[in-house]
Amino acid sequence: MGAFRFLAAFLFVLAVPVAIVTTNVRFLADEQRVYRYAVDEFGAVQTTGVSRDELLRAAAEIRAYFASGQDVLSIRVNQGDREISLFNARETAHMKDVKDRFLALNRVQEFSLLYALGYVAAVVLWAREVSLRGLALRVAAGCLLMLVAIGAASAFAMSGFDSAWTEFHRVLFSNDFWRLNPATDHLIQMFPPDFWESIVFFAGLLTAAEAALLLVGAGIYLGVTSRQATPRRLQPYYV
Numbered sequence: 001m002g003a004f005r006f007l008a009a010f011l012f013v014l015a016v017p018v019a020i021v022t023t024n025v026r027f028l029a030d031e032q033r034v035y036r037y038a039v040d041e042f043g044a045v046q047t048t049g050v051s052r053d054e055l056l057r058a059a060a061e062i063r064a065y066f067a068s069g070q071d072v073l074s075i076r077v078n079q080g081d082r083e084i085s086l087f088n089a090r091e092t093a094h095m096k097d098v099k100d101r102f103l104a105l106n107r108v109q110e111f112s113l114l115y116a117l118g119y120v121a122a123v124v125l126w127a128r129e130v131s132l133r134g135l136a137l138r139v140a141a142g143c144l145l146m147l148v149a150i151g152a153a154s155a156f157a158m159s160g161f162d163s164a165w166t167e168f169h170r171v172l173f174s175n176d177f178w179r180l181n182p183a184t185d186h187l188i189q190m191f192p193p194d195f196w197e198s199i200v201f202f203a204g205l206l207t208a209a210e211a212a213l214l215l216v217g218a219g220i221y222l223g224v225t226s227r228q229a230t231p232r233r234l235q236p237y238y239v
Contacts, residue, residue, distance in 0.1 A: 015142070038190060147208060147211050
């Protein structure tokens with residue numbers, strides 16, 4: 001039972017940063033303002049030759065695609081006086097890979113959240129095998145782990161975002177459909193490397209801020225309860 005309790009606590013510590021990261025990524029992937037930011041701030045209209053309204057409509061279809069049961073992404077837009085397919089076969093195949101990764105990430109996010117909440121409900125509140133101070137220590141450990149991981153990722157990215165982003169794709173995908181031509185492929189024209197560098201930085205900053213906030217909250221609780229638990233020194237009694 002001791003090994004089982006240790007494993008359950010260890011998984012909870014891991015679940016804390018995993019839940020934070022995956023929730024943030026899931027939120028950003030479905031946030032309309034992120035897609036509008038990509039279109040408006042990185043010259044997508046000029047590089048694609050497609051109007052802003054058409055690109056925003058396409059972005060909405062991409063968001064809907066990630067949440068749908070549709071297997072292949074097919075978007076047609078007006079470019080000047082003709083209708084074209086926005087993405088070629090290579091881009092479409094890559095988007096299918098991206099959707100599969102997002103679906104896997106969503107399952108991880110749901111499992112990590114359910115596990116963390118289940119651990120609190122079953123072990124802390126119901127069985128009372130772990131005190132609230134013990135829970136605060138575990139949350140703090142998970143947040144520290146998250147901050148260390150962000151620091152390591154930041155140090156790696158500082159060697160060059162392009163090389164780090166390329167390595168990330170090599171690890172995540174088993175093919176090279178993600179290698180796109182900025183001169184001809186609309187997908188990378190809509191979401192260029194500069195956009196991804198900006199979004200990754202924002203996601204890291206958001207995650208670090210959330211982890212730091214939880215860490216400070218856990219630290220305050222531990223400090224307050226530690227003083228409350230410390231017995232007062234006996235005072236002499238004078239007759």
